[in-house]
Amino acid sequence: MITARELTIGHGATVVGQGLSLSISLGEVICLLGPNGCGKTTLFRTLLGLIPPITGAIAIGGRDIAALRRRDIARAVAYVPQAHVPPFPYLVEEVVLMGRTARIGPLSAPSAGDRDIARAALARLGIADLAQSDYSRLSGGQRQMVMIARALAQQAPLLIMDEPTASLDFGNQARVLTRIADLARAGDHGVILSTHDPDQAFALDARVILMHEGVILADGPPEKVLTASRLTDVYGVPVRVERTESGSAVCAPWVVDASTGSGLQHHETAITNKPPNV
Ligand SMILES: Nc1ncnc2c1ncn2[C@@H]1O[C@H](COP(=O)(O)OP(=O)(O)OP(=O)(O)O)[C@@H](O)[C@H]1O
Numbered sequence: 142m143i144t145a146r147e148l149t150i151g152h153g154a155t156v157v158g159q160g161l162s163l164s165i166s167l168g169e170v171i172c173l174l175g176p177n178g179c180g181k182t183t184l185f186r187t188l189l190g191l192i193p194p195i196t197g198a199i200a201i202g203g204r205d206i207a208a209l210r211r212r213d214i215a216r217a218v219a220y221v222p223q224a225h226v227p228p229f230p231y232l233v234e235e236v237v238l239m240g241r242t243a244r245i246g247p248l249s250a251p252s253a254g255d256r257d258i259a260r261a262a263l264a265r266l267g268i269a270d271l272a273q274s275d276y277s278r279l280s281g282g283q284r285q286m287v288m289i290a291r292a293l294a295q296q297a298p299l300l301i302m303d304e305p306t307a308s309l310d311f312g313n314q315a316r317v318l319t320r321i322a323d324l325a326r327a328g329d330h331g332v333i334l335s336t337h338d339p340d341q342a343f344a345l346d347a348r349v350i351l352m353h354e355g356v357i358l359a360d361g362p363p364e365k366v367l368t369a370s371r372l373t374d375v376y377g378v379p380v381r382v383e384r385t386e387s388g389s390a391v392c393a394p395w396v397v398d399a400s401t402g403s404g405l406q407h408h409e410t411a412i413t414n415k416p417p418n419v
Pocket residue numbers: 152155157175176177178179180181182183184
């Protein structure tokens with residue numbers, strides 16, 4: 142669906158990342174992980190056609206992105222930003238209708254069909270009852286879901302999500318991730334999302350792309366990519382990856398007491414379990 146080959150990305154002449162190759166297909170969820178500043182947002186903006194690659198090529202549906210109009214890119218790729226409170230009150234349905242912009246003329250009013258599509262997007266995410274609510278009064282989790290509905294209304298098969306669970310509480314994180322997994326499982330969307338939580342990649346059984354200092358270190362299933370040694374190298378803190386009794390994987394950094402060198406992660410057990418030498 143979208144293929145990037147040997148991208149060098151950056152801002153103006155400043156290179157942020159290089160040698161970046163990836164492709165995203167329908168039915169896939171990809172978690173893009175990497176430390177602050179490694180280039181995730183810059184990569185997203187490049188895939189969205191908002192900034193040109195310095196070198197390399199991006200193809201959407203086999204066509205070079207450089208040859209596509211903004212509208213055509215928006216029909217193929219939708220961006221889901223982190224949900225913020227807008228300065229003006231909007232109804233949820235109006236916010237979702239904004240996703241139709243690439244489909245209707247700039248001066249045209251949304252049709253009854255556009256409204257149906259907006260309502261269907263809300264229904265697909267299980268929030269049809271919010272259609273007439275004031276968007277600015279929703280909870281963070283609900284607002285994030287509305288941002289995803291807006292992208293669905295855009296009817297673009299590829300969804301690029303910028304930290305969709307950032308600032309959400311534990312329950313809302315799980316709800317949003319469940320909906321994302323449902324979308325990909327249905328097979329009509331591919332999703333690439335950035336996250337700072339490696340556990341989410343395990344929970345989603347997602348493909349993981351791990352970035353570090355502007356390069357892709359690894360691309361594959363979480364159990365292959367998110368090893369303790371690789372996470373330790375990338376994040377610069379000792380990390381363990383363990384399996385719970387139910388089989389879930391959990392990544393945990395050792396929190397070290399600088400005065401004693403003891404791990405604080407597991408309270409009393411940390412006193413006896415020294416962090417691994419790394
Ligand atoms: N508009 C810009 N102009 C110039 N440099 C920028 C711009 N936006 C980001 N950068 C720089 O590009 C580098 C990569 O930033 P980017 O936002 O892509 O990282 P990130 O991986 O998304 O970080 P985070 O996890 O903190 O969101 C950083 O050094 C940043 O300072």
